[in-house]
Amino acid sequence: AAVAADPSVRSPLPVLGRDVAVPLVTGGEVTYAALDYAASAPALQRVWDDVAAYAPYYGSVHRGAGYLSQLSTDLFENARRTVAEFLDCRVEDQLVFTRSTTDSLNLLAAALPDGCEVFVFETEHHAALLPWQRAGRVTFLDAPDSPAQAVATLERALAARDPHGPALVCVTGASNVTGELWPVRELAAAAHAHGARIVLDAAQLVPHRAVSVRELDVDWVAFSGHKLYAPFGSGVLAGRADWLRDAEPYLAGGGASRTVARRADGGVDVRWHETAARHEAGSPNVIGAYAIASACKALTEAGFDALAAREEALVRAVREGLADVPEVRFLSLFGEDAPRVGVLSFVVDGWNSSHFAAALSAEYGIGVRDGLFCAHPLVRRLLGGDTGGAGECGAPDAGALNAIRVSFGAGTPEEHVARFVRAVRELVR
Numbered sequence: 370a371a372v373a374a375d376p377s378v379r380s381p382l383p384v385l386g387r388d389v390a391v392p393l394v395t396g397g398e399v400t401y402a403a404l405d406y407a408a409s410a411p412a413l414q415r416v417w418d419d420v421a422a423y424a425p426y427y428g429s430v431h432r433g434a435g436y437l438s439q440l441s442t443d444l445f446e447n448a449r450r451t452v453a454e455f456l457d458c459r460v461e462d463q464l465v466f467t468r469s470t471t472d473s474l475n476l477l478a479a480a481l482p483d484g485c486e487v488f489v490f491e492t493e494h495h496a497a498l499l500p501w502q503r504a505g506r507v508t509f510l511d512a513p514d515s516p517a518q519a520v521a522t523l524e525r526a527l528a529a530r531d532p533h534g535p536a537l538v539c540v541t542g543a544s545n546v547t548g549e550l551w552p553v554r555e556l557a558a559a560a561h562a563h564g565a566r567i568v569l570d571a572a573q574l575v576p577h578r579a580v581s582v583r584e585l586d587v588d589w590v591a592f593s594g595h596k597l598y599a600p601f602g603s604g605v606l607a608g609r610a611d612w613l614r615d616a617e618p619y620l621a622g623g624g625a626s627r628t629v630a631r632r633a634d635g636g637v638d639v640r641w642h643e644t645a646a647r648h649e650a651g652s653p654n655v656i657g658a659y660a661i662a663s664a665c666k667a668l669t670e671a672g673f674d675a676l677a678a679r680e681e682a683l684v685r686a687v688r689e690g691l692a693d694v695p696e697v698r699f700l701s702l703f704g705e706d707a708p709r710v711g712v713l714s715f716v717v718d719g720w721n722s723s724h725f726a727a728a729l730s731a732e733y734g735i736g737v738r739d740g741l742f743c744a745h746p747l748v749r750r751l752l753g754g755d756t757g758g759a760g761e762c763g764a765p766d767a768g769a770l771n772a773i774r775v776s777f778g779a780g781t782p783e784e785h786v787a788r789f790v791r792a793v794r795e796l797v798r
């Protein structure tokens with residue numbers, strides 16, 4: 370249902386869903402306050418408009434001779450260039466359009482050279498924690514309590530490995546639980562000093578900060594469109610071409626194959642592409658790629674310095690607004706004042722987190738998330754106890770020891786954050 374737009378709804382980049390009215394348990398309705406950007410951000414109005422303008426004209430990409438096929442092929446390949454520029458990739462890098470961050474990291478896991486060792490902190494999102502188990506030897510690093518300790522922990526682990534074999538480090542840029550920024554550049558330097566490569570899980574970083582593959586000196590970067598103000602179903606893996614080029618295609622099929630011919634013995638010979646197409650078999654998600662590129666342009670035009678400054682002000686508004694409420698305890702690894710993106714998790718003494726999140730929704734029309742946020746080892750550590758397997762990813766157990774996460778970004782009006790602070794204060798009282 371749509372209600373009249375709230376004049377206090379202001380955000381630097383308008384998003385969809387600003388006028389959605391939701392019912393309150395106390396009667397009446399209120400415009401929905403989407404404060405779960407870390408899970409999925411609303412699409413930018415600009416992204417939606419760009420997609421709507423293109424949608425009537427789309428055609429099959431790569432092999433079509435018709436005008437619309439050529440148009441779509443150009444838009445798809447231009448989107449690849451736009452996103453590579455947005456990430457400040459090296460000229461020799463490859464950018465593969467995938468379905469999501471999870472898909473990107475699984476693709477890289479499938480492309481690891483033989484005998485590759487993987488090093489990953491236990492604090493990662495499951496998408497960055499789990500794909501490597503298939504690949505072979507994985508070392509899970511203990512959660513650090515400062516950025517410097519993260520670097521020292523990685524240095525120590527890498528120093529103990531056989532320096533001749535291939536190795537990969539996987540790190541997050543910003544935690545999906547605490548929002549804290551990780552020392553990516555320093556971790557990349559440590560990895561390279563020990564002959565290892567590094568992939569950056571930038572799912573929570575790209576929507577909030579400029580990411581330069583060159584400046585951070587990471588080998589790959591992975592992210593999802595739906596957290597970057599574009600729709601679901603498209604993601605990116607960008608970086609070094611060699612491991613990707615040497616790997617078996619992620620999916621076998623048309624688009625990945627250059628030539629296929631029957632052999633005299635009855636089998637088939639296949640020559641695969643050596644470009645990104647090698648891992649993009651099947652008809653690609655052109656609209657998804659176009660939407661990501663549109664979001665990249667909009668964010669670049671708005672300017673990450675301005676976006677980050679505004680978001681930091683919103684984080685401060687939450688922290689200061691709740692500073693005199695001792696029942697609210699924020700979760701952090703690196704300290705409560707550590708630099709972070711617009712993602713904060715907390716528990717409320719005397720409250721079950723699921724009930725608290727439900728009350729925010731029912732009584733104030735505020736959408737947050739509760740649970741273990743697909744980062745069970747991290748949240749368990751931060752909560753200081755074992756949750757007994759409850760709080761499944763995406764299906765929080767109402768009785769579990771969970772946390773609550775509030776997250777926002779470029780489309781968040783100040784009023785949503787103010788309403789959240791007021792709601793927390795009222796519920797606690």
Ligand code: PMP
Nearest residue numbers: 469470471494496545572573593
């Ligand atoms: N990494 C991080 C840090 C995330 O926050 C998420 C999503 N919550 C993912 C990876 C996985 O993203 P997706 O579900 O889009 O694959």
